[in-house]
Amino acid sequence: MRILILGGTGFLGSTLLGKAEALANTVLGTSRKANEKLPNMVKLDVTDKETLERTIREFHPDVIVWSLLSMDEEDVLINTGLANLLNVIAKQTKLIFISTDGVFSEGNGGYEESDETKSIAEKTPLSIYINSKISGEKMVQEYHPNHIIIRTGPLYGKDLNQGIEHRTQRVMKQIAEKGCFYAATNMYRSFVHIDDLADAILELCTMDYKGILHVGPEQKESYFTFYQKRLRSLGYEENVIKQSMIDPEENPDLILDTSMNTERVRGLLKTEFRSVCSEEMKHV
Incomplete structure (x- = not known):
């Protein structure tokens, strides 16, 4: 092909x-x-x-x-x-x-x-x-x-060159500078x-x-639980991710929940979509 x-x-x-x-x-x-x-x-x-x-x-x-x-x-x-x-x-x-x-x-x-x-x-x-x-x-x-x-x-995850996603790289940088990162418990994604x-x-x-x-797993995650699990998989202590809550009235431009129903793709393909994994490269 x-x-x-x-x-x-x-x-x-x-x-x-x-x-x-x-x-x-x-x-x-x-x-x-x-x-x-x-x-x-x-x-x-x-x-x-x-x-x-x-x-x-x-x-x-x-x-x-x-x-x-x-x-x-x-x-x-x-x-x-x-x-x-x-x-x-x-x-x-x-x-x-x-x-x-x-x-x-x-x-x-x-x-x-x-x-x-x-x-x-x-x-x-x-x-x-x-x-x-x-x-x-x-x-x-x-x-x-x-x-x-x-x-x-x-x-x-990691791309062809073993680089992790920019989103998490930015969080890691902030943790290095400030010691922690605040992530929303009421903003959800697949x-x-x-x-x-x-x-x-x-x-x-x-x-x-x-x-x-x-596409994606059955279970959605908040940004808080995502970063909590993602950073744990990279060798960080769990307490570096702190909880925050978005007020929709103060932040009307933020989209709170874009999670998707993935039943169709999970029934169609052999590929299995994992939940946020805990087996990634270890943080050095």
Whole structure:
């Protein structure tokens, strides 16, 4: 199988690249910056339609995985880059579009695939990213029937280069500076281990499934319990994570609960989505 990974040097993309190679797939990753150390990586900016079309024509992928992320410039990535891809991709090519749990901005939790997404007000935190992902989902659904849209919560684990997620790195830095970190007990997510998501994507590459899938374990976690377990697995004492509570009236822009119902994917795939694990590299 020939798999093109758009965003092959990112946290998800690099993990997916390594796992796909291990399964003897023919894989090509893309990056805005050329990497001479990786022979299966090419320099590509998806906003450059001509180069994108040439790359796809020369590689001739069976599956394209959109694992690109640009946060503050997500609108450009979607409105130009994804639009370019949808214009040049062959009808028979499977497109796997990685989206986010943030599309459920009302924050009520337990969301199913059929639940309605809702954009958030401009100039609020993450509005460009979330609203662009919603637009991207709609574009994929309208213009490329052979697609899978994967919605995932926050990712954790180690990537291809054994680096842990930036989210936890920031917490570790604050603990080093201040001795502790405060995490909310009433903000919930479906946290997903990077290896499980990559395994699920590769399994879906071989399946005749189309539509939306929510990925992750059955159990949601608060940010407090996530960091408590995550930092414990990295060798920290449990008391470095302190409890806090978010007041929705004082913080109306914060989305409290984007946890997802993952029953469909857990019944569809052999991949098992672990709860926040306790077996990671030990903190030195």
